[in-house]
Amino acid sequence: MSATGFHELEGAPPKAMNARIEGDLMEVSMGPQHPSTHGVFRMNVALDGEVVRKLKPVFGYLHRNHEKIGENTSYLGSMPYTDRLDYFCSMTNNWAYALSVEKLAGIEVPERAEYLRVILAELTRLQNHVSLLGFLLSDMGAWGTPLMYAFREREKILDLFESLSGSRMMCDYMRFGGCRVDAGPDWFARAQKIIDAFPRFLDEFEELIVSNEILIARTQNVGKLSAELAINAGITGPMLRASGVNYDLRKVDGYGIYPRFKFRIPLGDHGDCYDRLMLRALEMRESLGILNQAMKEIPAGPIMNPKVKVRAFKPPIGEAYGRIEGPKGELGFYLISDGGASPYRYRVRPPSFINLTVLEDLCLGHTVADVMVILGSVDIVMGEVDR
């Protein structure tokens, strides 16, 4: 171990961090046990007074080699494991995985299942964004209150998930070629009620935060991300769109039945934390629009493709990369099949992990307190970052 607390790997080039420590920079290890690192995430920060001069993220505290597990279980057996990637958005994780396997094996999905998937994915987006706003404010020192309001609304959506799939967070709901259980009229009535009541909450929440001087001072012009860097660094999701790049897979790929819905893509202008925060509030309004359309149009019919076998599912030899617009960004699954019962290669493209690529660029020159805000606005979940 070197004097600065970093381990030298044999053969590895000298690390940028301890190669150029000069003067009186102080190294601080932020995390992994820190409430605002959203899990077990560590940043090695070199500080000049209170200003960040270098920042290296350290991952792996939650690493369980998800991909290896996926290569050792059956295709179906990986489905419940995907819930545990980004444990806030198990429905979209399920969808991304199901979509990739459907691409790999050429499976059609019935109409009603597609609608159910859209409804659940948009509900997931709502509850992910709403809890992110709560957490972000919590990181900024608004302890408790906004997070409590956010979790109150999230709770209602989780109850919907529970009554449909049986579990609040580990839904394990989607299957290759459809969904597991059908939703009855009661469920739709309850969901509609929650969707109808949601704008009132959003109005109130925006009133709470949008014009708040403290929030503006903490977030505007903090952590600016230029569009060029965002594109080159593979940033996706709300973070990319906050920098003004119009790239939403729901429009670009039009996977599932998204081309049928009318919705707009909110775009940011400055790419700072405030934009990232407000963009999510705007996205929730668009999600509500999609939800209202889907609830109105959902047809009756089967929810599973009858051709898909439950036991001993074996896709043909080949490879496929499927991706969806998850609440945190582009969530992709890359699968290689050798014709066996489990994938030869099972790879997750985790949006929160890749979005952290630019964390150092965003934080340089800001104070330690801003690091927490910037990290919060990136929206990470360690279950997905470390896999």
Place this chain on the structure above:
Amino acid sequence: MQSLDEIKARAEAAVPGAKIEIVPNPGPANQPSLLLDHEHAGAVALFLRDDPALKLDHCSNVTGVDWLDRKVSKKVKVKKVVDGAEKEVEESQEEFFPGYLEAVYHLFSMTLKHGPVVIRMRTADRAQGAQLPSLTPVWRSAEFQEREIFDLYGIKFDGHPDLRRILMWDEFEDFPMRKDYREPDDYEYEPTPHDEVLEKAKQHYTPRPQLDGAENLTAAQQ
């Protein structure tokens, strides 16, 4: 978007000397890929990123794949002289495919909204020759993902600005995503090991009577 054959032809014209091969994909997804040679991979990647008709500026997914040494035995009919008479005899021949590690990049265009174009690179072998040129200078998004490949597969990326382990700890020695990886005996660390884990852990550590079997004590108290 142009077809993969066109892209290949144009890339080969733009980068003199580049050898590009098309790797077919038989599955229903139909995502064939371009196999780049090490020497010109960076130049071809730059061409793919900057060409106005392609503009593949979004390198979405970078990952490694491990292909083990394979032996495929085939039944071949061979003419042989058996007992003075020429006969056709079936003989099994073994064909040997050496293993290699592979890095796969999925490229999309954010500007022109098309994709995917899949490119891949293969290492010479799975041991000393596990080296590839890094494409991080072309796409920054490959930075962490190439580090992850280095960590889990052991491919060294030449030209990567900060190549160290990312998910495993720095002292870790093996590459866990390789197909022939065997986990160490004390892999499942438990503060109070039991059953098989206890047996395995005993081989590695000196026995700790005050801890080993602690679960049985609590069970007896109940």
Place this chain on the structure above:
Amino acid sequence: MIGTGVLKGMAVTARNFLGSYFEKDRLITVQYPEERETLPENYRNFPFLVYDNDPEAGLRCVACKICEKECPPQCIYIVKSDDKKPDYMGKPQFYPKIFDIDISVCMSCQICVEVCPFEAIKMDKVFELSRRERFDALLLRKDELAKSNTYYHGIHPLEAAEVDANLAAAAAAKKKPAPAPAVPKT
């Protein structure tokens, strides 16, 4: 004017505080364990084995081991019996000599329920499972797992009625001179 934004936020807080006395939507918590919310029909926690009349002889499980094979975290352990004994419909079948589920490993994914061709394993709703010990107490044996069909009807009424109808239909089809249902491939 500076400060209005903060005041607006405080007004929202006050509205929520007062509103929580009057609106159900603003106060969604309950005082567990005195108050409990009813669990939804689909709620799942850990698996159990359904028996029909007798907890030992009436088990629907025939130890085909499909769930053991398909279980993603490998928390099921089954030992098949050497002899056969009549199942609940009187047909001689194997039965599980040992059927253990380690619920400290189980992740409640209900894949065992989906792959079971005999409607023998279902999801329970009991969630208050704290034990004093980590290993043996969380390893549920066959006798702890076996629960009656009546219990199943109690926790999942709609699903259980459907299962009963399916089983009755299968039994009726079997009485006719039709080929016996194919043994599922393992």
